[in-house]
Amino acid sequence: MVAASVFIGDRARRRAGVQALTDCLRMRRSQALRTHLGALRSEALEEADCAYFIARPDRLVSAFRQATDEPVDDGPVIYATLHFGSPVLAYLDLCRRRGVIWMIGRPLDAANPMESAKLDWARRKVAWVEALSGRAFLGTDAAAIAAARERLLAGESVFTPFDVPGDVATRSAAVEMFSRRVHLAAGVEILARLTRAPIRPIVAISRPDGFALLHGARVEPAVASPLRSTMEEFSSIIRRHPEEWWMWPYLSFGALEVPS
Numbered sequence: 369m370v371a372a373s374v375f376i377g378d379r380a381r382r383r384a385g386v387q388a389l390t391d392c393l394r395m396r397r398s399q400a401l402r403t404h405l406g407a408l409r410s411e412a413l414e415e416a417d418c419a420y421f422i423a424r425p426d427r428l429v430s431a432f433r434q435a436t437d438e439p440v441d442d443g444p445v446i447y448a449t450l451h452f453g454s455p456v457l458a459y460l461d462l463c464r465r466r467g468v469i470w471m472i473g474r475p476l477d478a479a480n481p482m483e484s485a486k487l488d489w490a491r492r493k494v495a496w497v498e499a500l501s502g503r504a505f506l507g508t509d510a511a512a513i514a515a516a517r518e519r520l521l522a523g524e525s526v527f528t529p530f531d532v533p534g535d536v537a538t539r540s541a542a543v544e545m546f547s548r549r550v551h552l553a554a555g556v557e558i559l560a561r562l563t564r565a566p567i568r569p570i571v572a573i574s575r576p577d578g579f580a581l582l583h584g585a586r587v588e589p590a591v592a593s594p595l596r597s598t599m600e601e602f603s604s605i606i607r608r609h610p611e612e613w614w615m616w617p618y619l620s621f622g623a624l625e626v627p628s
Contacts (some may be wrong), residue, residue: 370408370409371405371408371412371414372405372408374408374412374533375404375405377406378451381615381617382401383421383515384616384617384618385400385404385407385617386400386401386404387429388616388617389403389404389610389616392465392546392548392619393546393607393610394551399469401426401599402611403611403616404610404616404617404620405611406493406612407610407611407612407613407614408611408614409611410422410452410453410573410574410611410612410613410614411614413449413454413574414453414455414456414457415489415527415619416531417454417457417574418456418496418511420456421457422492422496425500428457428460428500429464430578431457431568431578431579432461432572432578432579432580432581433575433577433580436582438581439568439583439586440489441568441586443468443523443565443567444519444520444521444522444523444524444563444565444567444570445565445566445567446525446526446528446556446559446560446565446567447459447462447469447526447528447567447568447570448528448529448530448556448567448568448570448598448602449527449528449529449530449569449571450529450530450531450571450602450605450606450607450613450615451529451531451613451614451615452531452547452571452573452605452609452612452613452614453571453572453573453574453612454572454573454574454621455529455571455572456493456497457572457579458571458572458579458581459471459497459501459527460500460501460571461499461572461579461581462527462570462592463500463502464580466510466525467524467525468503468524468525468575469501469524469525469526469527469561470503470505470506470510470515470516470519470524470525470527470597471497471501471503471505471506471527471528472505472506472507472512472516472525472526472527472529472546472555473494473505473506473507473508473525473529474507474508476490476491476494483519493585502621506519506526508608513555513558513559516528517556517559517562517563518558520562520563520565520607521563524576525560525565526559528553528555528556529553530552530553530556530569530598530599530602531602531613531615539597540552540553540554541595543555543593543595543596543599544599545603545619546603546619548610548619550619552595552599554595555596555597556594556595557593557594557595560587560589560594561589561594562590564590565588565589566586566587566588566589567585567586567587567589567594567598568586568589569583569584569585569598569601569602570582570583570584570600571605571612573609573612582605582609584598584601584602584605587601601604
């Protein structure tokens with residue numbers, strides 16, 4: 369119902385999402401409309417699932433199905449994710465199975481542009497994630513990249529969204545995405561080069577038999593452009609599951625514009 373109300377009521381967002389899908393994936397308009405609605409459902413479902421597991425924490429462990437082809441990553445890893453499927457639940461499941469992982473996330477302080485009701489829910493959600501993971505978010509300012517670097521050098525791992533402009537050092541880098549040149553957070557590449565830690569693209573999606581983690585190929589820090597290689601992995605995942613990526617309406621030439 370939430371997705372349908374946004375789909376109907378936010379014409380500008382619907383128009384931008386459909387345009388991106390038809391331009392980037394060569395979809396017919398009818399297919400693009402269905403995919404855009406699916407992406408709105410995916411975003412709303414992630415919020416609903418988090419609310420459910422906050423109320424029923426005993427159900428979270430059994431909600432993820434066990435993969436038989438999960439890759440083995442020894443040592444510190446930079447887990448890069450997207451605003452796609454269930455990113456918060458992907459982080460919590462990784463923490464449960466892989467040990468110490470630090471989340472790099474935007475602070476919910478007075479400078480955050482969210483409206484008050486949404487901000488109140490976001491703070492409750494972050495507090496829940498921090499309590500379950502056992503550690504506070506690292507933040508997104510210049511000091512955060514130094515903290516993330518120290519954690520990686522100490523043998524621990526980090527988890528960070530990839531499809532946002534700027535980064536923990538307030539830097540962005542241009543990369544090609546679906547034949548468009550966009551600016552994405554450069555923090556993933558900066559951390560990989562500073563620490564020699566590999567990047568593992570990862571997303572979670574909800575299926576009738578439980579949540580599933582999807583892994584992209586491991587990106588080594590010595591490649592010519594870790595950022596570009598990571599985006600290539602994500603582009604492949606997005607092409608297979610375009611209805612799970614929330615950011616279609618914000619994909620524009622030169623930048624990936626993110627909603628407040």
